[in-house]
Amino acid sequence: GLDIRCLQRDRQGEPIDPVMVVADGTVAFINTKPGLSNYGRYVIVEHRWDGVPVYTLYAHLREVADGIAVGQAVRKGQRIATMGRSTNTREGISADRAHVHFEINFLLNPNFRIWYPHRDPKAPPFGNFNGKNLMGLNAADFFRAYAANPKLNFLAYLSQQPVAFTVLVRADKLPWSQLHPELIVGGKLAPFYELGVTSWGMPVSMWPRASADRRVPGIRSVNEALLNADTCRHLVTQAGKGWRFTTAGEEWLEIMTFTP
Numbered sequence: 001g002l003d004i005r006c007l008q009r010d011r012q013g014e015p016i017d018p019v020m021v022v023a024d025g026t027v028a029f030i031n032t033k034p035g036l037s038n039y040g041r042y043v044i045v046e047h048r049w050d051g052v053p054v055y056t057l058y059a060h061l062r063e064v065a066d067g068i069a070v071g072q073a074v075r076k077g078q079r080i081a082t083m084g085r086s087t088n089t090r091e092g093i094s095a096d097r098a099h100v101h102f103e104i105n106f107l108l109n110p111n112f113r114i115w116y117p118h119r120d121p122k123a124p125p126f127g128n129f130n131g132k133n134l135m136g137l138n139a140a141d142f143f144r145a146y147a148a149n150p151k152l153n154f155l156a157y158l159s160q161q162p163v164a165f166t167v168l169v170r171a172d173k174l175p176w177s178q179l180h181p182e183l184i185v186g187g188k189l190a191p192f193y194e195l196g197v198t199s200w201g202m203p204v205s206m207w208p209r210a211s212a213d214r215r216v217p218g219i220r221s222v223n224e225a226l227l228n229a230d231t232c233r234h235l236v237t238q239a240g241k242g243w244r245f246t247t248a249g250e251e252w253l254e255i256m257t258f259t260p
Contacts, residue, residue, distance in 0.1 A: 001057075001103040002139040006083045015098040018065075019058050019081040022102075023047050027072045027080075028055060029129040030064055036124040037131070039101065040086025040093075044129055045074060049154035051182050057134065059101040060086050060093060104142060105134040106202070108255050109175050115258045133255065135202050137161070155182055164199035164226040165236050165243070168192060168209065169217045173257045176203055184208065194220055199230035201252050217257055219243045 006015035025047040034040040039059035047054050062084025074080060083100045085093035093099075109115070112133040116123055123130065137158070146152050171177055171191055177184065183206050184193070190208030197203050214220065219236055222243050227234065235249035245253055 001101050001136065002143075003099045003101050004083075005097075005099045009095075009098075013095045015062060015083040015085070015095075017083040017100075018079040019043075019061065019083055019100050020077050021045050021058075021074045021080050022056055023049070023076050025056070025074055027068060027070050027074060029126070030068065030070055031124075031126065031129075032064060033124075034086035035088045037126075038087050038089050039131065040088065041081075041084065043068065043080055044105075045080070050156075052155050052158060053106070053179065054154070055105045055107065055134070057101075057103040057105055057136075059103075060084055060099060062086065062098075102139055103134070103136045104139045105136040107179065108133050108135050108252075109258055110179060111175060111258050111260055112255060114260050115255065132251075135200075137202060158204055159183065161198050161202065161204045162226055163196035163205065163223065164230070165197055165222045166207075166220045167195045167197060167217055167253070168212055168214060168220045169195055169257060170212075173217070173259055174206075175259060176256060177206060180206075192216065195256075197235075199226050199235075200232045201235050203256070217253060219245070 006017045008016045010016050025045040028046040029044040031037055031042050041061040042057060042059035043064060045056050058081055061081040063082045065079050065081055068080050085098040087093050107128055110128060113127040116130060171193055174193060177193060185205055185207050188208040190210060192209040192212050194207040194209050195203050196205035233248050234246055235252055236243050237246050
């Protein structure tokens with residue numbers, strides 16, 4: 001994510017900076033109850049960039065703009081909220097740290113809304129827009145690349161992200177392949193896919209495979225240098241001469257492969 005600090009405050013020291021959508025899209029989700037999420041109040045907007053379904057998230061809002069509703073079309077630069085410091089964390093966010101938290105995200109599984117209530121019956125009613133089902137790119141890196149090349153193709157940018165490990169999965173157990181057929185290398189349908197994943201868990205490529213040469217689903221290859229360079233959560237770890245999923249990795253795989 002990318003945190004953008006406020007510049008303007010009212011007499012009480014609270015932020016009054018407007019939050020504007022970064023590109024044309026449709027409002028996909030709004031949470032107006034900050035106590036339900038450490039995102040606080042947040043808005044998610046759905047876009048299609050160069051054929052890729054993508055979601056931008058705007059969090060810790062002071063308020064959502066009047067008239068902004070799920071299903072509403074919004075235009076680039078349109079005000080959708082006011083920057084703030086809402087959250088449900090015990091320590092809270094102090095007035096001097098008020099900001100908007102921005103993410104460029106992808107839904108991991110459209111069936112998450114069915115899977116998660118069984119895992120956590122007390123979870124807030126966010127459907128597919130729970131943070132566990134949102135996987136993002138480094139927003140700052142993307143904006144730097146876009147600033148250097150305003151004609152940057154988003155699909156090309158996504159598919160060029162470095163692959164840290166690959167996972168062999170059955171096509172009928174991978175809803176991601178229906179969500180993102182544009183990421184299938186060569187566009188060929190197959191009974192299995194080798195899923196190329198960044199070190200933090202973002203799937204960026206799918207290679208068709210006619211058959212499985214090992215346990216499915218399972219880790220097929222690993223780029224140790226990339227994994228060792230990442231300081232975020234680790235999804236895979238070395239086990240003897242091979243590799244296995246960590247606890248976080250097992251949950252990630254369960255989300256990726258869940259079908260009702």
